[in-house]
Amino acid sequence: MREQVFLYDTTLRDGTQGEGISLSVDDKIKIVKKLDEIGVHYIEGGWPGSNPKDMEFFQKVQDLQLSHSKITAFGSTRRIGVKAKEDENLQKLIESGVKVVAIFGKTWDFQVIEALKTTLEENLDMIRDSVAYLKENGLEVIFDAEHFFDGYKQNKEYALKAIKVAEEAGADCIALCDTNGGTLPHEIYKIVKTICTKINIQIGIHCHNDGEVAVANSLSAVQAGARHVQGTINGYGERCGNANLISVIPNLQVKLNYECVKKENLSNLTSISKYVHEVANQAAPSNQPFVGKSAFAHKGGMHVSAVLKHPETYEHIKPELIGNSRRVLVSELSGQSNLMFKAKEWNYSIDKKDPNSKLLLEKIKEKEHEGYQYEAAEASFELLVKKSFSEWKEYFLLDYYKIFVEKNGEDIFSTEAVVKLCVHDEMVLTAAEGNGPVNALDHALRKGLEQFYPIIKNMYLSDYKVRVLDETEATASKVRVLIESSDGTEKWSTIGVSGNIIKASWLALVDSVQYYLMKNDNLIKVVSNKKEEQFIGLNNH
Known part of the structure; x- marks a missing residue:
């Protein structure tokens, strides 16, 4: 029996903090529908206390009939010196109409003293009061332990005390945040492993990608005991982005044997990645792992020859599992295997013994020497093949x-x-x-x-x-x-x-x-x- 890992998507909130990313209310609704279709467990819609657009989203999303996902509102602990029931931010969370909220609180003593400009005890009271008040109002509460890993490395007693307070106040899940994105996978594993022995509720992980290890950090956290993973589609997010759920999901489910989404929904990962890129008006990187156009593209002649015999020689998973497909590129590095594969794609048979195939290969190499690049212009390449091996019809x-x-x-x-x-x-x-x-x-x-x-x-x-x-x-x-x-x-x-x-x-x-x-x-x-x-x-x- 596979262990369940719960997916928490924050594309609509944390993702929109990335440079050049902006989503309208209608854009957010469209993405919610797609995330629900693949079975994401939690979808964070925004911060209702921060701007009118997010509040409008929470009003409109209530009309959706979702099959799998719980809509989550994001906010912070109460303000310094204000009672939880009088805090405007907490009131907005309740008014948003959601059943799940995520609030962040400081767990690094340095941040408490230098950023909040308050005492360590007051910060603990802010966490305790806020979680307890939201629970009193019948909400599922996820506590995002901001800067947890930096705080734990500097003052583990205080960082641990902060999340213990959240647990005692009734939090349903504690998400440990690598807010600055600088922690390494071996550190994540060791710390999460320790925390799982001290906290009795669900542990989650929230990683940023400043060290380009957000996905690896998320996997390490799950292996150490976390069962709640936060991230964004395509890794959108502030600075260098968040953990990319498009990579997290297949790594956990295909390689580590955890249950993230239903097996049949894995094949929708490529299409949802492209869809979100399109809605966010972002160019999809061709080399994006798993779902990129080049993720299963083969160029070298020896590679192509091997892949045609046994795909696993140069492919770490079957591309069809996540809705992608194999591509063979043709260039000056090509061999006859490349030509045969491309011809097969177009339902055209090329005989290896046909001297025209060798002549075509030489022509391609000459053309690429001139500056042509057929891997980016497959229509021109198909014309070249047709003209070399069949009766070509000149239209003009x-x-x-x-x-x-x-x-x-x-x-x-x-x-x-x-x-x-x-x-x-x-x-x-x-x-x-x-x-x-x-x-x-x-x-x-x-x-x-x-x-x-x-x-x-x-x-x-x-x-x-x-x-x-x-x-x-x-x-x-x-x-x-x-x-x-x-x-x-x-x-x-x-x-x-x-x-x-x-x-x-x-x-x-x-x-x-x-x-x-x-x-x-x-x-x-x-x-x-x-x-x-x-x-x-x-x-x-």
């Missing part, structure tokens, strides 16, 4: 393009592009204006193609990145252009490299359009005007 060919940039007045610039294409043996000449040369080219290309391929109206450019490859060459250096496109359902990336930024952009742009047409070939109904040459929207140039 470029005859020429021209760019006109004109400065009118002091700050007014206009940009026009003229593009001449051959589409199904018909010549098409188009012109269009745009916000810069790439945008103008995009508009002109679309204008020329939409009459033949109306489906192209569904796709659009969603991201555009330029990187200088050799900064020592200054303005004469090569550039790499990455274009991400979307049709509202799927996204794909293409690449172009050249010493001319317009050409590099054009190469990536053309690949993007060709890829979309290839993927939707069965939906294409070609419209042909059967004229020798079409002039569409062409100004007098």
